[in-house]
Amino acid sequence: MKFSRRTTMAFAVVGALALGSTLGACSSDDSSSGDSGSTTLDPNTKVTLNVVGLLPGAKPEAQQALAQEVADFQKENPNITVKTHDYEWKATTFAADLAGGTLPTVFEIPFTDAKTLIANQQISDMQAYLTQLSYASNFNTNLLQYGQGPDSHVYAIPAKSIYAVGLHYNRALFTQAGLDPNKPPTTWEEVRTAAKAIAEKTGQAGFAQMAKDGTGGWQLTVDTYARGGRMEDGKKATLTNDATKASLQFLKDLRWTDNSMGANFGYDWSGINQAFAAGKIGMYTSGQDVYTSLVQTNNIDPKTYGLTMIPLSGGESGVLGGGTMAAVSSKANNNEKAAAIKWIDFHYLRKYTNQDAAKKNAETMVASKQPVGTPELPIFSQTQYQQYQDWIKSYVNVPLDQMTTFTGKVFGAKLVNEPAIATQDVYKALDTAVQAVLTDKDANIDQLLNDANAKAQRAIDAAG
Template identity: 50%
Template sequence: MKSAPKRSAFALVGVLSVAGTLTACGASEDPAAEPTGPVTIEVAIDAGLEQPAIDAFDERIAQFEEANPDIQVETKEFTWSGTTFAAELAGGTLPAVFPIPFTDGRALIERKQIADVSDLVAELPYADQFNPTIAAAGQDADGAMWAVPIAAYNQGLHYNRALFEEAGLDPDDPPATWDEVREAAKAIADETGQAGYAHMTQSNTGGWILTTETYALGGRVVEGEGEEVTATVDNDATVAALEMLREMRWEDDSMGASFLYDWGTINQDFAAGKIGMYVSGGANYPNLFTQNKMDPDEYGVTVLPLEGDDAGTLGGGTLAAVSSAASDAEQAAAVKWIDFYYISKLTDQEAAVAEAEVAAETDQPVGAPALPIFDRATYEEQQSWIKDLVNVPLENFAPMTDQMFDQPVIAEPAIATQDVYAALDPVVQAVLTDENADIDALLADAQTQVQGLLDRS
């Protein structure tokens, strides 16, 4: 096994790299070609992992290289960020195999900024078994899969069970309405001195969570399809979500004093016991545990409260992509790695148990629930294979797992997604930092900006 001396970072969403150019190389002459000699590929690894997690990753690499003696794997840390990814893509600093958010898939495919590995993917035994809604994120307009779905999520309400207990709340009965969220946030702030509810606000995450709250209240920030897409940012649900934040911040004083959170920093403070509740992807526990040392006994998660006729939970996920600069042999090796590392543990009992054993031996989370990329039956079968190795407090996930399959999952805006979120970041920031912020005016400006983005896309 060859490990790069330096590892470079990856979070919830990540990307497969090009070696040095923003435009794609030409398509492979034989995209289904097997590696014919020693091939080295660089793959993404989470940043900030503790040594046991690194050891577990290296063990999986060793297993892969033993099964594929003509392929060597090196690692590079990679953290996807909406504000830096384009520069990393253009600068050729990304690894050869990397994760990207669902929201980036179609644009990168259309611009041919990732490799067309669709012929290789089509040969995988489960290629036609993906949930169609999830599969679409990695497919081109003709349905060919260029990037492989490796994880899906629906948004959840994460909460600190210790802070709940300190505030006199029952952690086994978390809030089921937004009024209850507000009440719990105030109780936590009053009784513990910590932020009862925190909100991401920058690097596109403020718009991401505001859109989540909008969906949960029955609204949409964008409507329509194809050329008939219209911005609907200034809808009643978004106004209601912002009004709730304003009241929690300025009337209840329940949101603490930090208002420049992104995904990484809010995870850090939540794991450190500084936040009672926040909204993020429902499958966030492994990151909280491995990168932020979250105490498992203090962790809780539940589904989002849904209110309104068209309410639903925002859903998204992660794709594994391959560099457009990769050779035929490197592309074939990359798809082998994606199949081995990301997917086989979901579809093959032997692989599922092998990965779970490595994770358990190195004290990594085993069995943390997540929204399945295949169907519910496949997910439940996979969970049954590893049940004897599960080392997470499943009872703390019960408020989520008991309900998540019953909630409507609504896809993120399909066009200019990250740009739409970026346009909404300043709206959330303003409401949380200016007591006199004019919500209607802020949304009117954002409405104009988002419509311009849609018109140009």
């Protein structure tokens, strides 16, 4: 899903984002109120481009790195002025922000949302602009399709945080609880045992789960996939499947039988990251790319961080995957769109295809003490991604040796897309079930899922 987060891609080939302020008029052509009529920006035409920046609360070092990147971009494109704005994609506020015109001209969306925005004509057709990039034909087509409209044109562009969900764990709490941080859990029963030990020995939550603003449903879907279940079968909601029931029962057991989930049962994506970085959570599930945010926003101690595969059980079990796309407001004129593709190239993509750009980006990040080398899944080919890894190898400053039980296994796992229809509505319907199980000892799992399934089906039917 990834709220700086979350969100879908087709991973078969790969495996074989809160608004800071109201922006009003988000971008402007400073030399003319009209378009150039071309997909190429005249170097004499001045454009001010508002774009998403970092998560709210990002550390000064992260802001410094972004400011340097903007300066480098503007040096290369002196006719474009870039203004960045704090941004975190949230299901509860995004639609209103978009409708109200308060988003930057270039903004980030989950893979799951692109088709709806295209259908509603809320993002720009970027096909003619994208084809100007030398590497435009090299995208993983299974990825690119999520940003394509019925006309096969590209409206949203795969940009960053292409992830598979992993199990994040606190190595320090593992040690304090008498557990071996180099041997993290490989089954859900081992997760439960470790969570109980952490809670009993350290007083912190052994395991925590996101629960609101769609994140509860997102992570319950993660748990369901890991046990071989699915939330949709074509246009039919299947939230009452046995794997989802088992996932809720697991949470209920940790919460009420083991008392190993602490006292906070209302986490969202940013909240659980903050608590984990502060040493208040032993384990939680989220995208494998979240380490960057933990450093930039939450000041995590790298020595305490561990990443491993989520436990998989059953023949159809798989890992939920997602990522972030860059989109351009449908209100943008041609000059703004031409400027936007230059920024999308420079900020998100060029480093994966150009050695000099890769090294320059890595140097900038290292100089500002920002993470370089956080595990990702490839936007282009796996071969291209490996070449990128070779380019930045000498700059890597993340504890990859504490992530090997994830990175060494993820490409061998079945990677599964998020529910394809009415994704956010499905997640919101499941939020209620997660919250009830964590706050009501007598919660009836069957009834909760029946109710959630009915809500999800109505949303699926409405989506056509």
